Amino acid sequence: MAYFTRRIAYLEDVGLQSDRGHPMKQRLIDLLPPATLAGVVAFWGFAPQSVVDTWWTLPVMALGIMAFIQCAELVFERHAGWRINTRELLTDMFYVAFGFGVIGWLTETLVESPLGQLKEALGIATPWLATWPFVVQVACVVLLIEFGQYWMHRWMHNWTPLWLTHAPHHHITQLNAMKGAVGNPIELFLISLSVVALFDFDKAALFAAFSSMGVISSFAHANVRANPPIWYSFFLTTIRHHSLHHTALSYEDTRCNYGNSVILFDRIFGTYKDGESEVVGQDDRRRLSIKEQWLFPFQGWLDKRAKG
Ligand SMILES: [Zn+2]
Numbered sequence: 001m002a003y004f005t006r007r008i009a010y011l012e013d014v015g016l017q018s019d020r021g022h023p024m025k026q027r028l029i030d031l032l033p034p035a036t037l038a039g040v041v042a043f044w045g046f047a048p049q050s051v052v053d054t055w056w057t058l059p060v061m062a063l064g065i066m067a068f069i070q071c072a073e074l075v076f077e078r079h080a081g082w083r084i085n086t087r088e089l090l091t092d093m094f095y096v097a098f099g100f101g102v103i104g105w106l107t108e109t110l111v112e113s114p115l116g117q118l119k120e121a122l123g124i125a126t127p128w129l130a131t132w133p134f135v136v137q138v139a140c141v142v143l144l145i146e147f148g149q150y151w152m153h154r155w156m157h158n159w160t161p162l163w164l165t166h167a168p169h170h171h172i173t174q175l176n177a178m179k180g181a182v183g184n185p186i187e188l189f190l191i192s193l194s195v196v197a198l199f200d201f202d203k204a205a206l207f208a209a210f211s212s213m214g215v216i217s218s219f220a221h222a223n224v225r226a227n228p229p230i231w232y233s234f235f236l237t238t239i240r241h242h243s244l245h246h247t248a249l250s251y252e253d254t255r256c257n258y259g260n261s262v263i264l265f266d267r268i269f270g271t272y273k274d275g276e277s278e279v280v281g282q283d284d285r286r287r288l289s290i291k292e293q294w295l296f297p298f299q300g301w302l303d304k305r306a307k308g
């Protein structure tokens with residue numbers, strides 16, 4: 001039943017989309033994610049070393065990507081029900097700031113820097129990586145980080161203690177450009193982990209990879225009417241894949257499409273499912289406050305304690 005409801009919603013949506021404008025215009029909108037991705041990779045590929053070395057270039061790029069995609073929602077809206085409002089926007093911006101500030105600092109202090117020291121101590125050196133073609137390096141970094149994220153995300157859906165940290169992200173009731181940043185702090189920390197600090201990739205390629213994942217995963221959460229062509233969506237996650245992962249209509253459908261940016265891993269490991277969903281959320285689809293999102297993993301224990 002849930003499948004048919006979703007199917008009908010999808011067909012209606014496709015119908016609406018064809019009414020919205022000239023097919024040529026829609027085809028151009030569909031190219032927005034790949035064009036943004038190409039622009040970002042080209043920026044880092046051609047940026048002078050002094051620009052790459054400036055400490056604020058990467059964060060400004062990351063914020064610029066999110067602002068751009070958030071603005072695209074206003075022009076090329078996908079679902080009126082997902083339209084951003086002040087409360088959603090402020091919550092999302094809080095999480096973006098929290099992610100860059102606190103989670104970024106924690107990851108750097110607790111993981112990246114110790115890994116870098118371990119690498120020095122063990123004498124691991126891979127300077128030859130930086131001699132590979134720029135785009136190949138970018139792809140390697142994306143695949144390396146996303147491989148870990150795929151399994152971490154899948155594990156989060158299959159082991160209760162981890163699910164309790166990830167569930168708040170599934171309680172969001174609408175999708176928007178910055179929603180990828182919304183979740184319980186423990187989850188946000190866990191999903192930021194990677195072993196990329198053990199490798200000597202070129203700095204610009206590393207930054208291009210981070211920015212690329214920002215573009216792909218922001219579009220995969222965004223209320224933008226873009227359905228990229230198959231040469232993009234076969235490899236990279238789109239809003240269709242990820243909205244199905246967030247569906248409130250079928251438990252089974254949330255157990256697919258784990259790839260944050262690289263949907264290819266789902267195709268390889270048998271968790272890929274085609275489709276999309278406009279109705280997103282968890283359980284009774286009640287929106288959680290930031291406090292509820294933060295206390296979520298401990299709520300059962302807190303309730304038990306309150307009862308005495
Ligand atoms: Zn999930």
Ligand SMILES: [Zn+2]
Nearest residue numbers: 169180221242
């Ligand atoms: Zn998500």
